[in-house]
Amino acid sequence: MTSAAAPPTSLHRPAVSATHGARASVAASSNRVHLGNLEHLFRSRGAVESSGTAAAPVQPARRRQQAPLLRLPSFFKRAKGDFAVAKEEQVDLSPRLFQPVPPDGPSPRGDIAASWRRLHGEDGWRGLLDPLHPDLRREIVRYGEFVDAAYGAFLSQPDATPGDLAAPVHVPLHDAAYRVTAPLFATSSVGFPSWLALAAPCAAQRTSLVGYVAVCDSPDEVRRMGRRDIVIALRGTCTVLEWAENFRAGLVPANEAVDAAASPVSASDAKVECGFRNLYKTAGNGSPSLSEMVVTEVRRLLKKYEGEEVSITVTGHSLGAALAVLIADELVGHGDAPKPVTVFSFGGPRVGNCAFAERVEAGGARVLRVVNAHDVVPHLPPRPGGRWYADIGRELRLDSRASPYLRPDADAACCHDLEAYIHLVDGFLSSHCPFRANAKRSILRLLKNQGGNVKQLYISKAMDMRVRLDAGGAVDMPGSPLSRLGAPSTVLECVH
Template sequence: MRLAIIRIASIQPRASSSISEPNPTFISSSLLLWNQFKPPSTKCKFPKIHLKWKQYQGINHWEGLLDPLDDNLRSEILRYGYFVDATYSSFDFNPSSLTYATCLHSRKSLLSKCGLGNYGYRLTKYLRVTCGIHVPTWINKLFKQSCTRSSWIGYVAICENKKEITRLGRRDIVIAFRGTTTCLEWLENLRATLTHLPGHVVGEDGVGPMVQKGFLSLYTSKATKRASLQEMVREEIGRVIQKYTNEPLSLTLTGHSLGAALAILSAYDISATFRNPPMVTVISFGGPRVGNESFGKQLEQKGIRILRIVNSDDVVTKVPGLLVNLDDVAGNQDVHVGIWSKWLYKYIEDMQLLYADIGQELRLSSKEFPYLNKGDIALCHDLKTYLHLVKNFGSSSCS
C-alpha cells in the first residue's frame, strides 16, 4: 500500500551528534541523558542470542519483536547505535583544523578510545566519501577547507573475539556511517530528484528502481587519487567474505541520517555484486527516504532486511520527495477529486519525486519525554535522542 500525499521537502536539519555542539538551553536537562549513552568501558554483558540470531537480524522482518520491543533486540539496536556514535566522536569537525574532515584516531585505537574496546571487534578499513559536485574555482580557493570533496565517513569492523562470536552465533561484520557534516555533503542532500540505478531496466510496472540523486553521487563519486565509497566497500567486503567463507557470517550496516541512506545503498550494492553473500541487515537511525517503490522491491527480492528506527517528530525521516496513496486515488468516489489526484500523481512521478518508505519501521516519539524540546529540530534528529528513545521504549500502547 502506498501512503497518502503528506509533504514536500528536501532540506535536512543538521545531522551530527549534538554532544559536540549541544543546544545551550538544553545542556542542564540533557547532561544526565547524554551520559547514559557512553558505551560501557568494562566487559560487555549483552544477552546471548546465538539460538535466534537470524530473528534478531530480521529474517522474519522482526515479527513479534518490535511492539512491544523485545529486550534482546533493544540491546542489539543500542549496540549498533554505539558503533555509529563512534563515527561522530572520532570525526574532526573543525574547518580551521589541518585534519578537518578526517578521523582523529588510528584504526587500532578508535574503538577503544570510543568505549568499544571490549566489544570484541577489530577495525579493518576506514571509509571515505567523495562529493560529485564541483564548485567554481574561486569559491574553492576562498573556502578551501569547507569545500573539501572527500572526507572520512565511517569504517568496517569484524568480530574476532571467540566469546563474542559464540554469543552472537556467527561472525559479525559491521559497517558504520556518520551523517552529513561538510558543505558539499549538504549540497548533495539537496539533489532530491530520483535517478535510475545504473544497469537496471524498466520493470513490469513501467518504472525501474530509482534512488535519490545526491545519495547515489556520494556513493559512486571518486577523486583523482581516491577510490569511491562504492569501490572501498566492495573491495573490503570481498576480502572478508573470501577469508571467512566457511563459517556463519552476518553483515550489519548501520548509520544515522545520511549514513542510514548510504547503508541502504551499500547493502543493495553488496547483494548485487557478490554471489551468495552473507545475511545483510541494515539498522537505520533517523534515515531519510532513499528511493522509489521499485527500489524497495529490489531490496526485498535480494533478501536485505532493513529496520528503520524513526522518531515521529524528526523532519529528516519525512524527506525528500512525496508519498502518494494510489489506492486512495483509485477508490475515490468524487470523480473530480479522483481525476485531480491522478493528474497530481502523474505530475509528481514525472518530476521524479515519488518516494517510498523502505523497510520495517520501529516508530518512536520524543513527545513521550516532556524534557525533550519539540521545537529543536536538530535535537529531535540527534543520534543521542534516538538512543534514548530506544532505551526507554516499551510499546505503542504504553509510554
C-alpha cells in the same frame, strides 16, 4: 528464538486514579522519593571516595575515551525565560535517572546465538517491535553506538584523506570485541569554484571520512552472537558539499547497483535520489568511490572468514542511513554477501522509488528504520500523492515526547540527534507504555549534546549535585547548560 518473549506485566499501563488531584499527589510523592534516592546515591559515592585515608594512594582510573558526539545546531533559539518547565510535581522522574547501578534483568551480553537471525529480521521482526524485545533493543542501541564512533572519527579528524599513512584514521569504538579493518570515504560530485575553494579549503574538501568497516574478532563474542559480525557504520551529513548533495532530490536510475539480469524488478524502473547516489558512486582524486571501498573490503573479509557463519550489518544515521540502504542493495544484488544483510537505520531519509524499495526487499536485504515521530528527515524527500519516493523495510516508531527527560517542544535538531534516538530506543517498551523506568543509558549524554532540550529539573539537579564521571575524571562541556549556569562542567557516564 522461536517466538517473541511474552511481555512482562510491567509493560501494561499502571492504573490511573479517578481524580486529577490524586494523580498529582501520587506523582509528587514519587518524585520526592526518586530525588531523595538520587541525593543519597551521590552522597554515598562521595563518602566512599573520601574514606579510607590510610589506604595506599589510588591511581586515577583510566577514563574510557569518549567519542565526540555530533552537536547539531539549534534551529529555534529560546529566550532564557523559556527554560522554565512544569513544576516538579508534574514531572515523572525515573528512579534510574543518573545512577550507575547494575541493570535489572538479563545481561546486555546475554547469549543470542540461537536467536540472532530473528533479531536481524529473518521474519521481518514479526512480534519483536511492539512491544520491543529486550534483546533487539540491545542490538539496536549497540549498532547506534557504532554510528556514534563514525561521528567521533570524523569530528576528531575532519581532514583525513584516503591512504594517509602519516595520520592513520582512529575510530573510537565503544565495543572492544570489534576491530576496524578499513576506513570509508565518500566523495561529492560537486565542488566549489576555485577562487572560493582557496578562501575556504576546509569547506571545499570533496572527499571526507564517512565511516568504517569493523569485524568482531573476539572468540567469546563470536560464540555469544552465534556468528562473526561484519559492521559497516556510516555517519550523517557533516560537510558543506554533503549538504549540497542532500538537496539534489531528483530520481536517477539505480541500475548500476545490481546485476540487471538477476534483478526481479526492471532495472530501468528502480530509481534513487541523485545526491545520495553521487556520494556513493563518485570516485575522488586518487581514491575509489565509497561503493568500491565497501565491496572490496567485504569481499576480502568474506574470503578471510570463509567457512564461518558470517553476518553483515550496515548501520547509519541520517545521510549514513541512506547510504546504508544503497550498500545493502549492492551487496545482495551482486551476490557477494551471504544472507542476511541487515540495515539498522536511524532518522534516515527516503532513498528511492517504489520499484527500488521492492528490489531491495526482493534481493534479501532486511531494513529496520528507527524513526522519531517528530523528526522531519524521515519524511524527506516528500512524496506528493504517494508517488516518487517510498519507504523501505519495517519501521520502529518512537516519540520524543514520551521521554520524561526531554522538553515536549524539543526542537528539530534534538528530534534528529543520534544520541536522542539511542536514548529513545533504550527507553521504549511499546507504543502503549510509558518510558522504561529502568532505562540504563545516562541522560547526561543528552545534556552534553542537546542541553537546551532537556527539562530544567534535570539540569538543576545535575548542577546541584556536582555530577562527576564514573571514572573519576571531569569532562568539559563548553556551552552546556551546566557551564552557562555556573555549575561544574562535569558529567556522570553510565555504561549501557
